[in-house]
Every structure is written in C-alpha cells, then in structure tokens.
Amino acid sequence: MESVEWLVEQLDKLVKESRDYKQKALLLSTKKLIQEQEKRKEQLSGELDGRLWSPGSWRE
Amino acid sequence: MKTLVILSHPSIGESGSQQFLIQSVNDHNHVTLHHLEREYPDGIIDVKKEQNLLLQHDRIIFQFPFYWYSSPPLLKHWQDEVLTEHFAYGYRGDKLHGKEFGLVLIIGVGEKEYESGGQEGFSISELTKPFQAVAKKTGMTYLKPFSIFQFAYKTEEEKMELLIAYQQYLSLKEADSLKAKEEWMLKQLEELSYDKIPVDEAPFIIDEAISMLEDNRLELDELRLHIDHYAD
Numbered sequence: 001m002e003s004v005e006w007l008v009e010q011l012d013k014l015v016k017e018s019r020d021y022k023q024k025a026l027l028l029s030t031k032k033l034i035q036e037q038e039k040r041k042e043q044l045s046g047e048l049d050g051r052l053w054s055p056g057s058w059r060e
Numbered sequence: 061m062k063t064l065v066i067l068s069h070p071s072i073g074e075s076g077s078q079q080f081l082i083q084s085v086n087d088h089n090h091v092t093l094h095h096l097e098r099e100y101p102d103g104i105i106d107v108k109k110e111q112n113l114l115l116q117h118d119r120i121i122f123q124f125p126f127y128w129y130s131s132p133p134l135l136k137h138w139q140d141e142v143l144t145e146h147f148a149y150g151y152r153g154d155k156l157h158g159k160e161f162g163l164v165l166i167i168g169v170g171e172k173e174y175e176s177g178g179q180e181g182f183s184i185s186e187l188t189k190p191f192q193a194v195a196k197k198t199g200m201t202y203l204k205p206f207s208i209f210q211f212a213y214k215t216e217e218e219k220m221e222l223l224i225a226y227q228q229y230l231s232l233k234e235a236d237s238l239k240a241k242e243e244w245m246l247k248q249l250e251e252l253s254y255d256k257i258p259v260d261e262a263p264f265i266i267d268e269a270i271s272m273l274e275d276n277r278l279e280l281d282e283l284r285l286h287i288d289h290y291a292d
Contacts, residue, residue, distance in 0.1 A: 025220035
C-alpha cells in the first residue's frame, strides 16, 4: 500500500510539472487507473474470502 | 484499427467542447476527423468520396451536438445521400458489414435529466433508436454511445479524464474493459516523451508506474483464477 501512495504522489507531481496538456491528462489517468486496479483487487480479495467461507464449499 | 469521426456542427468554432475533442486527437494517425459543414458548406455531398472514406475505416463515429434529440441537418442529409441501396443495404449492399458504429454526443443538460422521471423524460438509449436501427440495417456493430453532458461545467480534472476516455473510445477494441485500458495506457507510457516534464526522476517514476500496472494485472488475474476455482 505504501508504494501505491508514493507512486500516486509522484504522478500528481508530474501532472503539475508537465507543460503539455495531453500529457497531464495521460499522467492523471494513469494514477486513476492504478487506483481503479487497487479497488478491484480489494473487491476480488473480498469475493475470494467470501467464497472460502461459504458453507456450500465446506463439504468438499 | 482505423476510425473515422464524422463530425457535424453548424458553428464549430464557437463550440468549446468540439474544439477540445478535436485537439484531443489531432495527432493520432489512426483517426480521421471529417467535419461535414467545412467539407460541404453548400450542402452538396460527394457521395463516392464519402463512401470511399467509409470503406477505408473500421470504426465509424458520428459526433454531434444532440439538438432536439437528433443530429444537425447536414448529418441527416449525409445519411440520406451516402447510405445508399447496394452500398449500405439491399442487394449486395454489404459494404459496411462488420464495421463498428458509435456516437459521440454533446449534450447541454445534466445526465440525470435523461433518466426516466428526469426533465427530458427519455433515456439516451431510447432517443438514439434511429441510429441503432441504421447500425442494424447496415450490418454494423453498435457501440455504447460516448455521451458528454454539460461540458462547460466540468472541472479541469474531469476534462482531462474525458480527454483520455474519448481517445480510448475512438481507438480501443473494448473501451469498457479495464484490461484493455491498461494495455492502452502501457503503450502510451512507453512512448512518453520527457522533454515537456522538467523533473529529473520522471523516467524512473514512469517505470515504476508501468511495473505497478503490470504487477496489479497479474494479481487481478490470479485472484480471478482462484475465484473461478471456488465457483466450480
């Protein structure tokens, strides 16, 4: 998690410093995409936990 | 994949949103921007030329302000003239088969007004039925429209996100898939030029971002694999 926060901060810095509008947009979207991946990872981990604890699969 | 954007706007110079979109893609060599009012100020359309343009592209986009729930008059006229029998439909009229067809709509009111119960009362899906029918009749795959609501009220950050989403709508095979967006982004990052970022460690940061995007994808795929395993 720490490295995600660091990277997000660094990308924000690049967005601020870049002198090209389209490049700023690309860097900002890179940050958002990484944050989206993190969210999906959390959702999928939750789903996996849920399945592991599902009584239906205990019988196996 | 080559994309043809057929743009129709009677006063494009005054449209901030259209100018913004044009600037977003003006240097993409796989996207052709084709502004009808500029090409045909007298309204007389060169049908052969337009049909040839269609043949040369895989994804056809109509981009226009959504005036009175429809397109500006020249775009309707263009459809009447260009989408002819034996070309777009009818006997041997299969020239557009297998292509993709999408809409980029610039809409002045808020998104919530186009929900049932909203001020407009009908959804974009309902109001764009004639375009869906065109896709069906001509054998093209209809893409989910790219609707831009109230451009002028967007924040700078929202506009930047819109710029990237628009580029992806024009060029991505599956614009909705996270994986496709990642692959697109990786390609853009690998080609990034650093002369406009006065930060020494910029290449290092970008390398880190690339690694994180790739590592996250591996983790996501692995999680999905485990979930599928337990779903059996």
